[in-house]
Amino acid sequence: MNIKARVISLIKEVENGKYSNIALNEYFKENPLTKKERGFITELFYGVIRNKIFLDYEIDKRTTTIKKDWIRNILRISMYQMSFMKSDDKGVIWEATELAKKKFSVPVGKFINGVLRSYQREWQEDVKELKEQGKNYIYLSYPKWFYNKIISEYGIEEGELYLTSLKKIPYISFRVNTLKYSNLEFEKLLQEKGIEIIKKVDTVYYVDSGVLLYSDEFKEGKIIVQDASSYLSARNLNPKSNESVLDTCSAPGGKTAVLGELMNNTGELLALDIYPHKLKLIEENCHKCGVTIVKPVKMDARKLKEQGKKFDKILVDAPCSGYGVLRKKPEAIYNKDVENVQELAKLQFEILESASQVLKDGGELVYSTCTILKEENGENIKKFLEKYPEFKTVQLYIPENVNGTYDSVGGFTVDYKEDILDGFYIVKLSKK
Numbered sequence: 001m002n003i004k005a006r007v008i009s010l011i012k013e014v015e016n017g018k019y020s021n022i023a024l025n026e027y028f029k030e031n032p033l034t035k036k037e038r039g040f041i042t043e044l045f046y047g048v049i050r051n052k053i054f055l056d057y058e059i060d061k062r063t064t065t066i067k068k069d070w071i072r073n074i075l076r077i078s079m080y081q082m083s084f085m086k087s088d089d090k091g092v093i094w095e096a097t098e099l100a101k102k103k104f105s106v107p108v109g110k111f112i113n114g115v116l117r118s119y120q121r122e123w124q125e126d127v128k129e130l131k132e133q134g135k136n137y138i139y140l141s142y143p144k145w146f147y148n149k150i151i152s153e154y155g156i157e158e159g160e161l162y163l164t165s166l167k168k169i170p171y172i173s174f175r176v177n178t179l180k181y182s183n184l185e186f187e188k189l190l191q192e193k194g195i196e197i198i199k200k201v202d203t204v205y206y207v208d209s210g211v212l213l214y215s216d217e218f219k220e221g222k223i224i225v226q227d228a229s230s231y232l233s234a235r236n237l238n239p240k241s242n243e244s245v246l247d248t249c250s251a252p253g254g255k256t257a258v259l260g261e262l263m264n265n266t267g268e269l270l271a272l273d274i275y276p277h278k279l280k281l282i283e284e285n286c287h288k289c290g291v292t293i294v295k296p297v298k299m300d301a302r303k304l305k306e307q308g309k310k311f312d313k314i315l316v317d318a319p320c321s322g323y324g325v326l327r328k329k330p331e332a333i334y335n336k337d338v339e340n341v342q343e344l345a346k347l348q349f350e351i352l353e354s355a356s357q358v359l360k361d362g363g364e365l366v367y368s369t370c371t372i373l374k375e376e377n378g379e380n381i382k383k384f385l386e387k388y389p390e391f392k393t394v395q396l397y398i399p400e401n402v403n404g405t406y407d408s409v410g411g412f413t414v415d416y417k418e419d420i421l422d423g424f425y426i427v428k429l430s431k432k
């Protein structure tokens, strides 16, 4: 099958509700391709999803109704190539026209050709106009409410840096599970397989290939797919052997496994989630990693007092809007709305409050989210510190090569300055 036809079916799967990373990984697993083909498919597929609002705006400007998804998608793909990939425009238009002729008919080919030629002539002017009309959210491909939210929190200059940065191409990252493997062994494996290291943060490696997803090392839990931001949240709690540790919102257990590893599989590690079906994921993940001390329990983290026990250390990796990981899940931006954020901020505060009540005096707590919205991060912490003066923020461990910004309460946001790691917020609190 032609590469573009493959990308068209993948985009359709995502529009039917499948997560983009799952659709792509499944596809790569079933279809052996060269590194170059994989790279090209990934770029086209994610490129279209990331820029869908702008591409559809340009299509709708030039057409009345498009009944077939295939036609919309070949237009989106071709336009993406012409504006964002520095492709040979003539070649792109020719290929799309020929594909449409073959799939449908000569008139459909001519239609595609006409739309793409008009786009080729006018798109740069359209972008200028959008900016002049205060509609840059269309060019940046964000829902208007989200654009306004980011600009209201960060101002136009910093806000647009954020919005642009969230459209960057992500890299896959593997964390070495030190219960089973070492950095040295992993680096040797990467060398043997000719895989390049893009960035390294402690035991987390960003690499230029996903083939290790099919390796024995991955199957055996020696390496785990995890972002360094996610790892740093658990790492900052820094639990020690034999401590009692609570992970309040733990499924699927990525950070729970880091905690168990740091505790050398000794002590007590309670991993909660509100959804019973997710407990199995925590169990499976920890089992694969060789973490034996974890106890998954179904519980609403807003009601922690009811379980009657206090802990040395608590991780609150709160449910959040997830806007820090849009590079990896670009489709997520299209099905959220402003209401969700307010509800989430309220839920996060309630979970934090509840966790603070079961933390021992002298204990420590890490609060983290994978979002960049202040409403869910620093503003929640500020409110919490005002209400509970027995808590104060503690210095974080942030490696030098991780870029971001500290806020006024001492929390750290991995932000638009960071090209590789996921956007994330981490703050550490201690109780008197």
Ligand SMILES: C[S@@+](CC[C@H](N)C(=O)[O-])C[C@H]1O[C@@H](n2cnc3c(N)ncnc32)[C@H](O)[C@@H]1O
Binding pocket: 230, 248, 249, 250, 251, 252, 253, 254, 255, 256, 272, 273, 274, 275, 278, 299, 300, 301, 302, 317, 318, 319, 320, 351
């Ligand atoms: C950000 S995810 C956690 C990711 C996890 N810490 C990891 O590293 O793999 C948030 C989790 O909180 C759970 N959750 C949502 N509301 C909750 C509540 N009231 N009590 C406990 N867990 C909750 C969700 O089911 C979800 O699995």
